[in-house]
Amino acid sequence: xxxxEQNPLFLSMQEGKNYTIYCNxxxxxxxxxxYRQDPGKSxxxxxxxxSNGAVKQEGRLMASLDTKxxxxxxxxxxxxxxxxxxxxxxxxxxxxRETSGSRLTFGEGTQLTVNP
Amino acid sequence: xxxxxxxxxxxxxxEGQNVTLSCEQNxxxxxxxxYRQDPGQGxxxxYYSQIVxxxxxxxxxxxxxxxxxxxxxxxxxxxxxQKNPTAFYLCASSRWAGRVAGDYNEQFFGPGTRLTVx
Numbered sequence: 001x002x003x004x005e006q007n008p009l010f011l012s013m014q015e016g017k018n019y020t021i022y023c024n025x026x027x028x029x030x031x032x033x034x035y036r037q038d039p040g041k042s043x044x045x046x047x048x049x050x051s052n053g054a055v056k057q058e059g060r061l062m063a064s065l066d067t068k069x070x071x072x073x074x075x076x077x078x079x080x081x082x083x084x085x086x087x088x089x090x091x092x093x094x095x096x097r098e099t100s101g102s103r104l105t106f107g108e109g110t111q112l113t114v115n116p
Numbered sequence: 117x118x119x120x121x122x123x124x125x126x127x128x129x130x131e132g133q134n135v136t137l138s139c140e141q142n143x144x145x146x147x148x149x150x151y152r153q154d155p156g157q158g159x160x161x162x163y164y165s166q167i168v169x170x171x172x173x174x175x176x177x178x179x180x181x182x183x184x185x186x187x188x189x190x191x192x193x194x195x196x197x198q199k200n201p202t203a204f205y206l207c208a209s210s211r212w213a214g215r216v217a218g219d220y221n222e223q224f225f226g227p228g229t230r231l232t233v234x
Contacts, residue, residue: 004158031220033223035225041227041228042206042225042226043159043206044225045222045223045224048218048220048222050218050219050220051218088158088159090159092220092221094221101146101147101149101210101221102147102210102221102222102223103161103164103174104159104161104223106158106159106160108156108157108158109156111156
């Protein structure tokens with residue numbers, strides 16, 4: 001059974017600081033997704049990571065994937081209040097075919113609060 | 117305007133009643149999914165459908181049923197057999213990105229339905 005663990009689960013940080021959220025998973029996969037969720041809202045796709053060593057950046061967020069270590073990181077640079085949200089990583093355990101769809105196992109989420 | 121719609125946004129149910137949550141997409145996506153989210157937790161997969169007239173159980177299917185008669189629609193029924201149905205329900209859909217793009221099916225989510233059992 002695939003397990004996905006995020007840490008920390010709660011993160012309170014000051015504006016301008018840097019921090020990293022970690023996502024560990026238990027079985028082989030090379031497709032990992034990061035999502036953002038604002039309170040009471042749905043999930044918004046942030047990054048798709050598809051191979052070992054993949055790195056994606058958007059604004060103050062950068063995500064990376066190490067498939068050998070079964071680890072993905074989401075790095076926050078110079079945090080601002082607008083980044084306050086819950087961040088989820090999700091690992092795909094489906095096959096690599098057009099008809100596979102995807103089978104995501106989600107981490108518990110990291111609730112990020114950025115304080116002025 | 118392409119997207120995924122879910123209705124209703126809020127739903128209240130008495131114990132012992134079945135209720136059906138609607139999910140519609142006009143993205144021409146083949147696969148659709150239902151998830152449940154409990155407070156402070158991640159999403160758990162209830163059912164998924166890769167193609168019309170076919171669907172499979174996810175990790176927590178007991179007490180739920182689905183149908184997929186049209187590509188655009190994937191309704192979820194929460195039956196009275198579901199012991200603790202109060203939760204936030206999210207529907208998603210995905211389309212294969214193609215071999216050149218990397219062989220993946222990124223999921224996009226609807227706005228959700230918040231179900232409360234009274």
